[in-house]
Amino acid sequence: xxxxxxxxxxxxxxxxxxxxxxxxxxxxxxxxxxxxxxxxxxxxxxxxxxxxxxxxxxxxxxxxxxxxxxxxxxxxxxxxxxxxxxxxxxxxxxxxxxxxxxxxxxxxxxxxxxxxxxxxxxxxxxxxxxxxxxxxxxxxxxxxxxxxxxxxxxxxxxxxxxxxxxxxxxxxxxxxxxxxxxxxxxxxxxxxxxxxxxxxxxxxxxxxxxxxxxxxxxxxxxxxxxxxxxxxxxxxxxxxxxxxxxxxxxxxxxxxxxxxxxxxxxxxxxxxxxxxxxxxxxxxxxxxxxxxxxxxxxxxxxxxxxxxxxxxxxxxxxxxxxxxxxxxxxxxxxxxxxxxxxxxxxxxxxxxxxxxxxxxxxxxxxxxxxxxxxxxxxxxxxxxxxxxxxxxxxxxxxxxxxxxxxxxxxxxxxxxxxxx
Ligand SMILES: [Zn+2]
Numbered sequence: 001x002x003x004x005x006x007x008x009x010x011x012x013x014x015x016x017x018x019x020x021x022x023x024x025x026x027x028x029x030x031x032x033x034x035x036x037x038x039x040x041x042x043x044x045x046x047x048x049x050x051x052x053x054x055x056x057x058x059x060x061x062x063x064x065x066x067x068x069x070x071x072x073x074x075x076x077x078x079x080x081x082x083x084x085x086x087x088x089x090x091x092x093x094x095x096x097x098x099x100x101x102x103x104x105x106x107x108x109x110x111x112x113x114x115x116x117x118x119x120x121x122x123x124x125x126x127x128x129x130x131x132x133x134x135x136x137x138x139x140x141x142x143x144x145x146x147x148x149x150x151x152x153x154x155x156x157x158x159x160x161x162x163x164x165x166x167x168x169x170x171x172x173x174x175x176x177x178x179x180x181x182x183x184x185x186x187x188x189x190x191x192x193x194x195x196x197x198x199x200x201x202x203x204x205x206x207x208x209x210x211x212x213x214x215x216x217x218x219x220x221x222x223x224x225x226x227x228x229x230x231x232x233x234x235x236x237x238x239x240x241x242x243x244x245x246x247x248x249x250x251x252x253x254x255x256x257x258x259x260x261x262x263x264x265x266x267x268x269x270x271x272x273x274x275x276x277x278x279x280x281x282x283x284x285x286x287x288x289x290x291x292x293x294x295x296x297x298x299x300x301x302x303x304x305x306x307x308x309x310x311x312x313x314x315x316x317x318x319x320x321x322x323x324x325x326x327x328x329x330x331x332x333x334x335x336x337x338x339x340x341x342x343x344x345x346x347x348x349x350x351x352x353x354x355x356x357x358x359x360x361x362x363x364x365x366x367x368x369x370x371x372x373x374x375x376x377x378x379x380x381x382x383x384x385x386x387x388x389x390x391x392x393x394x395x396x397x398x399x400x401x402x403x404x405x406x407x408x409x410x411x412x413x414x415x416x417x418x419x420x
Contacts, residue, residue: 027206032276032343035391043397046120051152054119058144061126062092080245087148094140101137105266112150116386118269162240166228168322181224190235196369265333274340279399298410331416
């Protein structure tokens, strides 16, 4: 009897050890699925490695439109900073050439580091698509680097550690709101010591994460972590304690230009969420059936992630909802493009993505144990939002070209009846 018990116990321990070994191995060697689509080298020309180069290329592309359209405006807005005097939100505004029916706003780098891809898409838009757009009744406002500090320093957040997509609101109540689910997870999410990739906790991170998934469920956990929080200023997904300088700087520009138009359609460019190399259409939840139908028409034939899948989450203080708040009298439509990188719809992919965000944040606030840790954490973080793969980059441009030209062809036909 004793012997049987021993065998069962040993088998159980062996199975457990194998499972732990398997999960840890999978996690530490994790790679998203490779992209099979053929690469077009011409698409790669849009990608640059520094904020300064992206900014220059964007402005160069914009300058090429000078003289082609009436009253074009190319300029920049300085962003207040305590450490960097050279942060600018640049823009190119091509007004509707005859009547001010509708405006299209294309923004990049609300999450700074995602601006490398956003900038590439904006450059492509200016170089390839604008010439075929009917500008009689439609204006274009292309805003480069909403968060120039994060863009320049390869961070998602601002220099105040604020996530601009959790920071935007016309009401201060947002900054007093409490995310109770996050508070419970604070110690798990935000370690307060130097980063060491070889530490026990980091090596076995997936086991800790899986234990949390079993305790709370994936959906609850995702919502609590990602929705935004306003209590832990050194924590991940911190939304700030007041409106960030970038948002304060860009608000009057958007208000003033939108003023003349009846209808606004804003599209915000992001990376990092979803399947590797896939363009996800990820709007804010929308109750208005008419607007929903209009968006579905603009992107007809394409899958829109309306929040009916179980990997869905909502955020507080997002940028595109804020634009709706500051333009209350306008017929406002919005969409977010998310170019997936780490297959975050899989459990392992989402754990990996979260770990990358946590380690980068921890490194910024508490430093790194070794130079090697620092290099690895930063390179993994960059790879999560700006993959080095040529196939990935080429596909982003290919998909954007196709989806943006279709969207604008449809948007130009969308009309809004005059308010009585
Ligand atoms: Zn983003």
